[in-house]
Amino acid sequence: MRSADQLPPFVDLHNHLVPGVDDGAATIAESLDALRGLYDEGVRTLVATPHLLLPHLATDAAIGRELDAHRRAFDLLVVDAAASDVGLPALGLGQEIWAPAAADLRRVLGRSDVGLGGSRALLVEFGFELRGTHADVVQAAVASGRQIVIAHPERYHYSLGASPLDVMRGWRKMGALLQVNAGSFGGHYRLQCPASERLAWAMVAEGMVDIVGTDHHGPRRLGVSPAEAYGALCARGEQAHAQRAMVVRPAAVLRDQPVEEPEAVRTPGGDA
């Protein structure tokens, strides 16, 4: 594996490293340990994305309380990170929003405290068992002027008869970006979702991996290495694709800048 000084400055937009607020890192010590590990693997910017489980939050007040809890825990982490004498990524706060239906997502579209690192981009998951294509969720985000980033589409179980790649193409055509987990390229999720590794590589072949994120859950770190994912992509001649998905596009998303048109990104048989 390459050392950090041989790696580009990765930007991670999906992880669970705000301590004690979801099923990720449980303590500040766990968070800092994970952040150190990711810095050593080349991650220089990291937006933490605790779960925001909208179907479990009955009222707007409940959503507000949950976001406040995220913010308080994040602020404590930032204080300790600032005092660290080892290198750590620059930190931002976002959410991984569970929104199976447009009505769920609409509850947060107007909130200025929801988004990836203060940007207009939203990291959204639909739930692992898809019910149809959830195109209404994508449409609601786009109609509100938000950039929707769909979390780990390679890990979903698609409706019977649906072609996962066709569904993904439809999402991208509507304006969504697709975020693949770093661990999927090495088969980390094959027990829960046997197709995830094959789908991740099929998405690479079609130029559909817009963003690679770690989905790091603290001590459960095995198999979510960004450096390994980068190395695996480079080994298959996909260095330019990896650079775009792990540095250029996530950085552009955080700046609310447009990313290149998906269709224009890839040339047949090439990697430009």
Ligand SMILES: [Fe+2]
């Ligand atoms: Fe996640």
